[in-house]
Amino acid sequence: MTTLSTAQHRDITYQLHPYTNAVKHRQIGPRIIERGEGIYVYDDQGKQYIEAMAGLWSVAVGFNEERLVDAAHRQMQKLPFYHTFTHKTHTPSIELAERLVQATQGQMSTAFFTNSGSEANDTVIKMVWYYNNALGRHDKKKIIARNRGYHGVTVASASLTGLTPNHRGFDLPLPTMKHTLCPHYYREGLPGESEEDFATRMTNELEALILREGPDTVAAFIGEPVMGAGGVIVPPNTYWDKVQAVCRKYDILVVADEVITGFGRLGTFFGSEKYNIKADIMVLSKQITSSYLPLAAVLLNDKVNSVITRQSGELGTFGHGYTASGHPVTTAVAIENLNIIQEKGLVQNAASTGQVLQSALRELSDHPLVGEVRGTGLIAAVELVADKDSRRPFDPLGSVGAAVYERAHEHGLIVRGIQDSIAFCPPLIITEAQVRDIVERFVTTLDEVH
Numbered sequence: 001m002t003t004l005s006t007a008q009h010r011d012i013t014y015q016l017h018p019y020t021n022a023v024k025h026r027q028i029g030p031r032i033i034e035r036g037e038g039i040y041v042y043d044d045q046g047k048q049y050i051e052a053m054a055g056l057w058s059v060a061v062g063f064n065e066e067r068l069v070d071a072a073h074r075q076m077q078k079l080p081f082y083h084t085f086t087h088k089t090h091t092p093s094i095e096l097a098e099r100l101v102q103a104t105q106g107q108m109s110t111a112f113f114t115n116s117g118s119e120a121n122d123t124v125i126k127m128v129w130y131y132n133n134a135l136g137r138h139d140k141k142k143i144i145a146r147n148r149g150y151h152g153v154t155v156a157s158a159s160l161t162g163l164t165p166n167h168r169g170f171d172l173p174l175p176t177m178k179h180t181l182c183p184h185y186y187r188e189g190l191p192g193e194s195e196e197d198f199a200t201r202m203t204n205e206l207e208a209l210i211l212r213e214g215p216d217t218v219a220a221f222i223g224e225p226v227m228g229a230g231g232v233i234v235p236p237n238t239y240w241d242k243v244q245a246v247c248r249k250y251d252i253l254v255v256a257d258e259v260i261t262g263f264g265r266l267g268t269f270f271g272s273e274k275y276n277i278k279a280d281i282m283v284l285s286k287q288i289t290s291s292y293l294p295l296a297a298v299l300l301n302d303k304v305n306s307v308i309t310r311q312s313g314e315l316g317t318f319g320h321g322y323t324a325s326g327h328p329v330t331t332a333v334a335i336e337n338l339n340i341i342q343e344k345g346l347v348q349n350a351a352s353t354g355q356v357l358q359s360a361l362r363e364l365s366d367h368p369l370v371g372e373v374r375g376t377g378l379i380a381a382v383e384l385v386a387d388k389d390s391r392r393p394f395d396p397l398g399s400v401g402a403a404v405y406e407r408a409h410e411h412g413l414i415v416r417g418i419q420d421s422i423a424f425c426p427p428l429i430i431t432e433a434q435v436r437d438i439v440e441r442f443v444t445t446l447d448e449v450h
């Protein structure tokens, strides 16, 4: 039985944690993380860890960026809070909306702010419904997401999420949300099927689902350019072109959930750039403020925005918004975060250090535990298997992913175990030497677990 410190004891007594087995949490107690510096965080015993997940796929600029602290401090002194309801606004929200729209190079025309990715996707659902109601298409309301996609945890956004733990025990998903196949070639590809044929089959399945449901009832398709929380799934190169063609054929809106892929993660400013996604709606969060403060944005193209704008005039208001929509302090921090990303060339850094990460991890392909190495830019996963030839996964009850996750801490490394896939998503400020350090610590861990 572990002896818990007073702080650990207070934690297990007073706090119910997100995404945590509450029983196990009480037995083993939490790690208390006290401070951060660059790509490192330190626990209350002073132990240093490389945060190879950037927290939750989110801290682009590192864990002690004074410029963000100063931006928050300055804005706190000037105007700590004001809202953006009923014809009021403030400079930080105006400037950030403009910067985000301009970053899409003409693709999007307006921004709506929320506090989290989940709320942003909830907002997307409401906007899609509002849009179709405005067009008199009252039956066109279903939204198609993908198995293993992750879109959040509110009642509606969790229904888009395609992961069992988000539904089990919660009476979800809602019936308006449908799921299609996950474009994971290694797991879902058929024997002898090329990646190109696999992409075609995935989109044929999508089309078949649309036809089964009735195209007049399907409003939108949502997907992450590269899936994150579902296990870092990189789609075949032509997948997004084919998906978009099917959506356009049936007048279905395309929503790019860029909560993880936005702001340089894939080595391009947006993930959409990499896959030539021309979304009608784009969702941003996490790296938008490096998660120093909670913020998300929904960007709309002119097609959607013009209809919503007109409808708000007819109904008297766009009856949606949060007290903290466009909060002046969070938007001021986001602007400074964007400045840093641009000035330090972090998108380019993600592209170059990303290549080092991808090739160093691929060198592990021959390791007896490694089934697949996948990723692009500064996001990657190594899928561990019980049998390399048959690709047989480990028994879920003896998840090796969880063992690697735990053991890696001893080597000062924080990764993420997603079933038996180990995910990597370090801060964008990382250096090549630090990338190699991550891989070395991971290999040591793997050899011990093996």
Ligand code: PLP
Binding pocket: 115, 116, 117, 118, 119, 121, 150, 151, 152, 153, 224, 228, 229, 257, 258, 259, 260, 285
């Ligand atoms: N969408 C994606 C792609 C995400 O990865 C996440 C969170 O990981 C969300 C939405 C939900 O964001 P939040 O946790 O801020 O609600």
